[in-house]
Amino acid sequence: xxxxxxxxxxxxxxxxxxxxxxxxxxxxxxxxxxxxxxxxxxxxxxxxxxxxxxxxxxxxxxxxxxxxxxxxxxxxxxxxxxxxxxxxxxxxxxxxxxxxxxxxxxxxxxxxxxxxxxxxxxxxxxxxxxxxxxxxxxxxxxxxxxxxxxxxxxxxxxxxxxxxxxxxxxxxxxxxxxxxxxxxxxxxx
Numbered sequence: 001x002x003x004x005x006x007x008x009x010x011x012x013x014x015x016x017x018x019x020x021x022x023x024x025x026x027x028x029x030x031x032x033x034x035x036x037x038x039x040x041x042x043x044x045x046x047x048x049x050x051x052x053x054x055x056x057x058x059x060x061x062x063x064x065x066x067x068x069x070x071x072x073x074x075x076x077x078x079x080x081x082x083x084x085x086x087x088x089x090x091x092x093x094x095x096x097x098x099x100x101x102x103x104x105x106x107x108x109x110x111x112x113x114x115x116x117x118x119x120x121x122x123x124x125x126x127x128x129x130x131x132x133x134x135x136x137x138x139x140x141x142x143x144x145x146x147x148x149x150x151x152x153x154x155x156x157x158x159x160x161x162x163x164x165x166x167x168x169x170x171x172x173x174x175x176x177x178x179x180x181x182x183x184x185x186x187x188x189x
Contacts, residue, residue, distance in 0.1 A: 024083060024164045031080040031157065042069040048167060068136075068147050075154035082161040099174055101184035110166040114159055121155030124148070 048060035081087050094102050127148065134144040 002130050020164050020167050024161070027160065027164070028080065028083040031076065031083055035073065035080050038069060038073045042066065042073060045069060064136055064138045071147075072150050075150045076157070079154050079157035079161060082158045083164075085165070099185070103169065103172065107169050108167065110162055110169060114162050114166070117155040117158045117162070121152040121159070124152030126150070142176060 011135040045062070046066055047060055049066065052059050052062070078087075094105060097105065118147065126146045131148055136142045136147065
């Protein structure tokens with residue numbers, strides 16, 4: 001993603017803990033529970049696979065389902081990271097810019113990210129009907145389109161997170177210059 005978190009945090013929001021911030025906090029909690037559930041399910045599935053393999057009765061679907069669960073965990077985890085602004089970035093480069101340039105760059109970066117995920121989601125939706133006749137090899141009753149639905153769903157989840165951050169960026173006011181405080185010698189007394 002981009003280095004929007006620290007830069008946006010350096011500028012005070014126009015309103016304290018507004019509706020968008022409350023929405024983002026709740027949205028993040030929901031995604032945390034989805035990711036936790038996926039981690040637990042993956043751990044149970046892998047443990048079952050190891051146990052059954054050790055007693056000589058391997059599960060035919062173990063590897064394929066573990067791969068799918070790991071992919072889902074990756075995509076839903078990316079949505080959670082987007083909500084928490086936890087993707088890799090270089091905020092130091094942006095933070096040295098003047099406020100107006102920093103704000104413009106952050107808004108442009110958000111728009112690029114939103115556009116990318118809108119395109120990814122659209123292609124994901126477009127490809128699902130193409131895959132409707134395919135199924136998992138070991139579990140033929142699970143269509144590949146269900147497995148691949150994670151792409152447009154996670155793209156939509158990421159777009160929602162990015163829009164909440166874009167709204168924050170648009171709503172921020174220019175920082176006020178620091179006021180002159182007591183002289184350093186007065187602070188020591």
